[in-house]
Amino acid sequence: MNPTLLIIEDDPTVSASLQRRLKFEGFQVHVADRGETALELLPTINVDLILLDVMLPGLDGFAVAEKIRAFSNVPILMLTARDSVEDRVSGLERGADDYLVKPFELPELLARVRALLRRAKIGVERDSSSEGALQFAGISLDIRTREVSLDSEALALTPREFDLLEFLLRHPRQVLTRDQILSGVWGYDSDASSNLVDVYILQLRKKLEATASGTSGRIQTIRGIGYSLRDPFEA
Numbered sequence: 001m002n003p004t005l006l007i008i009e010d011d012p013t014v015s016a017s018l019q020r021r022l023k024f025e026g027f028q029v030h031v032a033d034r035g036e037t038a039l040e041l042l043p044t045i046n047v048d049l050i051l052l053d054v055m056l057p058g059l060d061g062f063a064v065a066e067k068i069r070a071f072s073n074v075p076i077l078m079l080t081a082r083d084s085v086e087d088r089v090s091g092l093e094r095g096a097d098d099y100l101v102k103p104f105e106l107p108e109l110l111a112r113v114r115a116l117l118r119r120a121k122i123g124v125e126r127d128s129s130s131e132g133a134l135q136f137a138g139i140s141l142d143i144r145t146r147e148v149s150l151d152s153e154a155l156a157l158t159p160r161e162f163d164l165l166e167f168l169l170r171h172p173r174q175v176l177t178r179d180q181i182l183s184g185v186w187g188y189d190s191d192a193s194s195n196l197v198d199v200y201i202l203q204l205r206k207k208l209e210a211t212a213s214g215t216s217g218r219i220q221t222i223r224g225i226g227y228s229l230r231d232p233f234e235a
Contacts, residue, residue: 003048003117004028008038008064009079010056018051021106022113035059039067047074049116051109054080054091062094069095073159075116079104088199097160098186098196115187119163134169137218137231139208141169153211160185161204168219168229177226201227 005022009015010033019029030045032038035056050068054061065076078096080087091099098112134141138151146162148155157165167184168176176184178197186196205219217232 002026002028004030004046005049005051005113006030006032006038006042006045006047007051008032008035008056008061009051009053010034011053014053018109021110025110027113035061035064035067038064042068042072048120049075049077049113051113052076052078052096054078054082054087062090065091065094065096069158075120075159077109077112077116088195089203092158092160092199092203095158097158119185119187134166136169136172136229137233139165139169139218141166150208150211155207155211157204157207160200161207164200164204168227172229172231175222175225175228181226197226 005027007015007018007022007029009018009031012033015031015033019031022029030041030047032041036058038050039059052061052065056064059067061078061080065078068074068076075098076096078091078099079102080091080099081102082088088099097116100109100112132143134143139148140150141148141162143166146159148157148162148165163185164181167181181197185200201219201221205216208218209216215232218229220228220230222228
């Protein structure tokens with residue numbers, strides 16, 4: 001079966017254009033023009049990915065993403081005309097997996113959709129594997145249950161934050177470039193124009209440091225290169 005997408009977009013011109021192109025590319029497509037309508041529709045259909053506009057009447061995209069995350073881990077690609085870091089962080093905190101700033105080119109949208117679908121499939125396969133927990137610097141991450149703790153204190157992470165932390169834990173002490181992280185976590189070959197990695201690293205770092213034993217320094221910025229997961233108590 002071809003992947004099924006749900007477009008949540010109140011602009012009929014944009015919605016029709018996306019629906020037409022995505023169907024041409026072989027996707028099955030459902031459309032909702034309001035967040036409330038989408039939330040009623042979701043339990044009745046099997047959706048592989050959601051395209052979610054931020055500026056919706058009634059419930060905005062941030063609120064819709066948050067409500068979806070209460071019952072589903074379906075990948076969410078947020079479409080937004082807001083380009084500030086604060087708006088991106090808000091969307092990611094509410095559960096979006098990626099964002100695309102309007103106006104965008106359809107080839108880029110298709111690339112991001114396919115990357116998210118590819119990553120979601122990998123995640124399902126990995127979760128059903130026999131792997132146990134990854135541990136480093138007091139962090140424990142269980143692949144099967146998707147539970148994370150720092151020095152036995154539970155951490156609440158979004159699905160994408162979990163994937164990012166898992167990738168870092170698989171490469172402790174290594175200096176990872178942004179392109180390596182994009183490829184390993186999002187499935188993109190390169191996205192030099194986006195600070196997606198920086199925004200997610202910021203959020204993950206805040207959550208690690210917000211715990212009772214959350215000493216700073218676990219995720220270190222390597223200026224001009226990328227990031228590295230380190231043990232702050234190592235010499």
